[in-house]
Each structure stands twice: as C-alpha cells, then as structure tokens.
Amino acid sequence: MPEEDFPYEPGNIEKEVQNYWSENETFSVTEDPNKEKYFCLSMFPYPSGSIHMGHVRNYSIGDAISRFQRMLGKNVLQPMGWDAFGLPAENAAINNKVQPSSWTLENIESMKTQLTQLGFAYDWKREFATSEEDYYKWEQWFFLQMLEKGMAYQEEAEVNWDPVDQTVLANEQVIDGKGWRSGAEVEKKRLKQWFLKITDYAEELLAGTELLTGWPEQVKTQQKNWIGKSEGMNFTFEVNNYENSINVFTTRPDTIMGVSFIAISASHFLSKARSKEDDLIRQFIEEQNKVKQSEADFAKQEKEGIYTGIDAVHPFTGKKIPIWIGNFVLSDYGSGALMGVPAHDQRDFEFATKYELPILQVIEGPGETESTSEAFIEKNKLINSGEFDGLNFEEAFKAIEIKAKKLKCGKKETNFRLRDWGVSRQRYWGAPIPVLSDGINTFGAKDLPVKLPTTVAFQGVSSPLKDMDEFLNVEQDGKKVKRETDTFDTFFESSWYYARFASFDSKDSMIDDRAKYWLPVDQYVGGIEHAVLHLLYSRFFYRCMRDLGLIEGDEPFKNLLCQGMVLKDGTKMSKSKGNTVDPQGLIEKYGADTVRLFVMFAAPPEQSLEWSDQGVQGANRFINRIWRLVNKHIDLGIPESGSLQSSEEAINKLRSKTHKTLAKVKDDYLRRHSFNTAIAAIMELSNEIPKEFLEENSNKECRRAVNEAIEAILIMLSPITPHLSQFLWWKIYPSELILDVGWPEIEEDLLEDSKLTIAIQVNGKLRSQIEVASDTPEEEIKSLSLADEKIAIHTETKKVRKVIYVPGKIINIVV
C-alpha cells in the first residue's frame, strides 16, 4: 500500500524544505527597479517568550499573501523583527532577578526558532530588535529633529502614582484604584513630560483617512472618531466679581438660549480659585483629584457636582447663570468648561435633574410638552429663543455667530478630540529620551545614542536609571548636566519600524534611499486592537519623516487587514483563564502545514476564530489525502506533456473544475483575502478527481487532466502549506521552486458552462428547476418555466401577474 511505503512525515519534510530555503536564501530580497515590489508586513511581536495562536494566525495570513504575491512575479519583501522594549521585561526582572536585556534576548531566540519552524518566508537578514542601540539611536535622533522643529515640547501631565512603591503605574497596573503590587491607594501626580504635537497634523490625518481605499471602513471610522473634529462656537461668559471670564465650547450654539448652568472641570482655574475660599469646594476637588481615571471609568461614574457659589452672565440675555464644578467635565477638551443645556443634552439633563437646575426647552421637540425622562438631542427649529425663533440649525448657527461677534462674546471654532501624544514613560526598559538639563534649561544630547545600561540593579519596582550615577551625571560642552531618566513610550518604536526594514543596515542615516523603493507597505496585517493608537501614531510619524525629507508619500500602509482573535470556548485565550493552546505541541504532532491550514480554513481572516482540536485533525486528514493522491499519481507515472484537448465529457468536466478553481482561488487570495473559501474550493477540486482517472489502465488524456489538476492543487495550496506543496512539487519537477513557477494560465473557455440550471420560484418560493442550454433566449425560458408541471400545480387556479427573470439564475412567477 502506497501510504505505508510513503507515510506523510511532516517533521522530516518540513525540515528538508526549510533547510533548502535557508541555504539558498530564497526569501532574501534586494531592490530591483525592473521588478514590481511588494512589501508585506505583519505586526512585529513583543518577545514575551513563546509564540501564541494569535501570532500563528497573524503570520500565516501575512505569509500566504507574501507567497501568493511572489507567485505573481513580484519582488516580495516580508521582514520580521521584535518590539523589544516594554513593561513585561521589567516585571520579569523584578520577579525573577534577571536582566531585562538578557530575558528579552532569550525570548527572541526561542520565538525565532518557532517562527522558523512554521516556515514563514521572512528575509531574516533584515531582522532587528527595537532594544538594539542601532535602532533606538535613530529614534533619539528623530526626536531631536522634532525638538528642533518645535514639534516636541514639555508640559506637566498627570500620572498614576503608587505612594508605597514610589513609582508611576500604567493603567493596567491600577486595579480598582489600587496599585497591583502594593495594594496602596493610587494618587494622581503631576510630572513634567514630553509631548509630540500630533494635533498639528489632526486636519491632515483626518483628510488622509478618506484616501485610504485599502483600509477597512471600520478602522477608518474609528480613526476619524478618535481625531474627533467638531465645528462649533466658543462663547465667553463674564463672571460676577471675577476678572477672568469663562470660555465654553459647544457644537450646539443653536441652544445658547437654553443654557441653565455652566459646568467646569475640577482643574479649571476658577475651581482652584474657589477651593482656596471654600472648604466644601476644596474637599470636592480633592476627591476628584484622587485617581487618574481612564476615559471609560470617567464616563461610567455617577455625575456629581458642587455649586461654586458664583454666577456667570448670559452673554445675550444678561441673566445669571450658576457655575458648577462637575465631575463629568473633561479638563483637557475644549477649555475645560461647558454650557449646560439640559433640555437638549443627555449628560446635562442628568446633571440638572440631580441638582434641580432649570430645564429650558429651546428646540422644537416631538411633543408640545417638555420631555421629563430624557433630553431631546436632535436638531430642529428653535423656540423660546426670542429673535432666533423659527430658525433651523444652520440658520441659527449663522445668526448667533453674527450676534456674538457684534457683542464680542463668541466666535466660530473647530475643536479636536485628539490630544498631543505624551511620549514620556517613567520606566527603565525603553529608549532613553535624549535630553539633558542643567537645572534651568533643557536641551538635546549631542552624543547619540544615549545608551540604556543593560546591567542594572532593581531596587523594588522603580526605574533603576534614577539611581545610576554614571547614567545620570554627565558633561556636555564642558558643563555638568543631568540626564533625563524617562524613556519613550514603546509606541515610539513601532511607529517607524516598517521604514527601518527597508534600510535595516544603514549606518549613517535613520532611513536611506532604499526606502523610496520599498515604501509604502503594500499590505499590513495585524490585530484590530491596534485600530486607533498604533496605526494613527504610525501615520503621524510617516508624515514627520516625510517632512524631514526621509521618505516620499503620505501614508505608511496602503492596504490593511485586521485579523480577528483566536478564541477557545467562546472567550479570548489567556493564561489567566487557562484556555491557551500551545502552537509548539501541535507543530510537533501534526507539522506546521497542518497548523497553518487549520488557522486559515477555520474562519475568514477578519473574524474571530474558534479553536477546535478536531478541526486541526481534519486539516491534517486533508493534507494526508493530498499526500496519498499525489503519491499515487506519481506511482502511476507522470504523463508526458501533450494536448489537453478531449471530447470526453468526464475529462472536460475535471478540466473545467480545475480552471474554475484556479480563477476562484486567485480571486480569493488577491482581492477578497478569503482564504477559508479558497481552501474549500481546493478541497472540492480534489474531491472531484474521478477515481477511474487514477488507475493503471487510465488513458493518457485522463492522466494529463489529473496531472493538470494536481499541479494546480499544489500551486494553489503552496501559500498556505508551503512545505507539502514544495516537497511534492519536487517529485514532479526536481529542483524547481514552486513559488517561482507562476500561477497557471486560466483557460477562459473552460469557465463557461454549456448548460444552465434555472431555479423557478412562484411568489418567491422555490418550486422547480429546469436545465437549459446557456444560449436559450429569455422568452423560451419563460415559456418552459410556465409549462413545467410542478409549476403548473401552483399557477393553474391563479392568474400570472408578472414574470421576473434574473439571467442565468432564477425566474420568479408572481401570481
């Protein structure tokens, strides 16, 4: 039995093919102006220690796209690297007394072994880790360029402070307002930090989203909402007995006559002023300042406020408007103050109801009476607004703007939700921010890189840099200065790594001319969780690099594919839930091709994938079937090449299926990225090879048709199961690289069927089917349908009112 002669042994096969790739540097590429380039990038991983299923899925998708593009003849660059800075390395250092640097390097080594075992077509010569001096040196340089251009600035900002551990905490380290290690109540603390002026690019980033035709609509929408451009007006309210007035921003100037209170944030200057005069107000503000909340917590909290005891003056009516401090007012959006219009804003409504503030309806609602359960937030005609009554939103906006201008109490304004990017982190394992201070002035470091010491002693949990004399105290231009001990946000590294892959070994510049050939990335593949921050920061950095003349174009990622999560039992795989599946064991048991085939077959890439051990077995079974099929075919002797023309129906049926499959799979790979349906189509084709065509006495024509089908199957599978495809290909064409044989030519005339099956419906319900020649005229199909006996049963007692024919598919008889 052939299966016993040649059992499928993935371990040996995969090793052999991988050795060939590595010895021949199959995936090493250089710039070739005569070839169309294709840069395919998967989001690089944080080296946590071992590959998880999410990585396997992400990288299998990227690899399939890369290999397919190469089959189309393109010069494909697919690099891989390591997002090597970050918090987990520090935690490992604290818990296990290891150096973050060596912990990271060990993790990289083991993860690289795993990626190699999976057979991904990476150009490994371009590999780098962001924790390498050669890498972060250039981002330090880049930061100094930004500093020079005024794009980077220092400002005080709030952080979570653990008073016991004496350290800054990340949001994820704060659990229910307490430090995760110490359990101490977290405090808000203000620290001087570095910011990048991403808001300078808000307008351009927003406009640019429209041009990203290769991005999923949902990601573009999320980015647009994140940037959050809103057009409205700024009104100035004078305050009784205070010199300063209060500015409020509103997107609904049409509701100005419905203002019944002003709400300011706890950090507003007026709040601070009043807290010095009033104990209750001071207590309220202190309470608000306790914990730095995430926006989610902020929005979920019960609305609370306190009257400041002072009033503003309505700019149009001169009426007294009470000023309240509210916990729902964002301090860093607009001017940290808002005009409360409870009748037409839900948050204002809830606040007004709680504190019994008047609710003044100024927009015509659905009913005559005032709504008592919720605000009416839609735009409509103005009422109870004096001279503005009867105007619609646009008219009112204009009229109110003119009046405000005249009274010098307000003007049109555009506001963005987007805030400047704070890049300072009070942590050790990151790229040092290359600035120095003499106690008065802050300036850039001249000697780059500012090296991060790799041998450090952790005293508790705070950054060891703060206690390292040799790091801290240096000389520049003969002056004794102190270094900045903060490091960069790790998003800093991941915002430009794609560009460095193009100039991976450039010693004299951050990015050289090679980037002009490779950039932008043609296909970026990664998790949806990066839809906003990472992708927006990267788009921002790309523009900054462009403005420095380093690269061309505006956008880093031409096409984006966001793959879904890998779930088990309906929830995300995680160590804490204990529902993880280790890819390593599966690779050892079934081979990389089986694992890759399963993750590509189980779900479309952008959907979540439910893990199934039985599904993996199914994938393995299919691979075994292909293995036996091809080996049997080879045992029978590969037919000499010759004409594929035949008059036999079974042969033409197989050939037609082969070519239809080639066309479908190509479309699925190229346009739809629908790998699961591509695999299903390949399975169908393999199921349709007649057994009689694989017998000793099968004729030459049959054998040639089978050969054509088998070659197509191996080629079509090769982006997903590259080892199997290559190994079997060698049995037909020794020493030929299957990746470079090209996609088989699709014979158009085999795609057309000579017969069509038309479904017949009566009143939209399927009642019968007829088979007709494909050139049958419409009238004949209609009369054939009406004559059909199954149809007659449903139409005989009724009058046919209409017959709708959808060419080649369906006919609907309306009675």
Next chain:
RNA sequence: GCCGAAGUGGUGGAAUUGGUAGACACGCUACCUUGAGGGGGUAGUGAGCAUAGCUCGUGGAGGUUCGAAUCCUCUCUUCGGCACCA
C-alpha cells in the same frame, strides 16, 4: 458611558452586486475494511409533518421588495478600543 464590530444547523463556517440558505469541513449515524488505531472507504445528516411533497427556518420585533442572511427602524447578547499593556 462613548466609538467600532459580530450574531446563520449539534460545531466552525459558505452564500462575492437584493436572486436556489447551509458550499467546504468537524461531529454524529449505518455499513465495509483493519490484529489495533486520533487509519481508510461508501451512504446519510437544518427542524417539523399528514413525507412523490408541504410548512417553518439566518439572535428578537417590525418594515421596504416580485424576492431579504444581505437594505431600513427598534431591540437583545457577545467582542475590540477608550490615550502608561502591546
């Protein structure tokens, strides 16, 4: 809370532009094969019923249409993001 998605047989999913719902797999059932198996093969498999067929059926409730998984309105559930996890 705000922003963005998803919901189809026992399970994963298919239906590409509003046109035959359930392709392809998994599982299950029966039979054949094997000393054995996470082997191989053949057939069947949405539910119900008065079973040549009919009725119901894509989270739920309405609507548009000759025709809706697909479009619209409302609603429920699950998931991603919310700026110091990456």
